[in-house]
Amino acid sequence: MAGPLEQFEIKPIVRILIEGVDLSFTNSALWMVIAVAAVYYFVVLGTRQHALVPGRLQSLVELSYEFVAGLVRENAGKEGMRFFPLIFTLFMFIFMGNMLGMIPGSFTFTSHIIVTFFMALCVWVGVTVYGFYLHGARFLTFFAPSGAPVYMLPLLVPIEILSYCVRPISLSVRLFVNMMAGHTMMKVFAGFIIALGVFGVAPLAIAVALTGFEFAVAFLQAYVFTVLTCLYLHDAIHMH
């Protein structure tokens, strides 16, 4: 029987070696392509009819649009809507990745820290660059808490800078840990079902409950990643 961690194993599908650098097309990459294609066709097919009274698919597309637009407006403010395409793409990609990961036998690419960390790093670098672009050197005052006594600044400024710099770590670790822990737990309990014979009913019940819970986590973690992206954007735009 496959161990609980084997589902996270990266297997090359097409081996590509360029100058000793391994650029193989892996199962992780395959599921990313599937996620992108799924989101693309979901949105394109959903909006093809331009119906005034939307059908089922169009309703879903409009629902996702409204949902993300509401998030951006509420958490980043009106000025954040400039970044709506990026944030919508990010949300749909993570959400689709999490949901595709719920298909038995599929691969959850959001359960790999390198994937989530790279997304978080892009968000963090982009937001920081945008903050400097908007405010210039004044953006540095973001790291000096207002109202703090001057003699405390040598201690407070490094703490603030560090707390800003660990944002991509916490952002990516959160998504990765939730997806990996959930999937491992499901697999562990599923492994007990056959091994326990008649008493396998108990782990089966837990596995069923965990599956429902995992769907909630899949949505919630995409939501949290998006909300935090919006909040970081808010910090860069409004500087408080």
Next chain:
Amino acid sequence: MPEDGKPPGFSDFDARLAATRQARSDKRTSDDAAERPHFDWGRGMQAGIEVVAGVAGGSLLGWALDAWLGTGPFLFIGGFMLGAAAGMLNAFRNLRRWMGGDGNGPAQGQ
């Protein structure tokens, strides 16, 4: 074609539109507040991740600087402490935000 109940004129159209919009936006904000998902377990988990990320990030940075500058364990120790403080700060701000404050100072209306 009801002669009595003919469609209302356009004279007060702006006023009625504004009233409807106002009512809709009121409804929307109250809905949002009620619908916002909140998982207490998730909140605790997030705070934990913030602290761990702070400590790990600070320590790693200090350790890397130590290795680069050859300053013994001092930057590692300092980075660990500053990282712990930064992690606590992030966790604190996160929890404040979820509880309805703005992340600076006590939450209002709680």
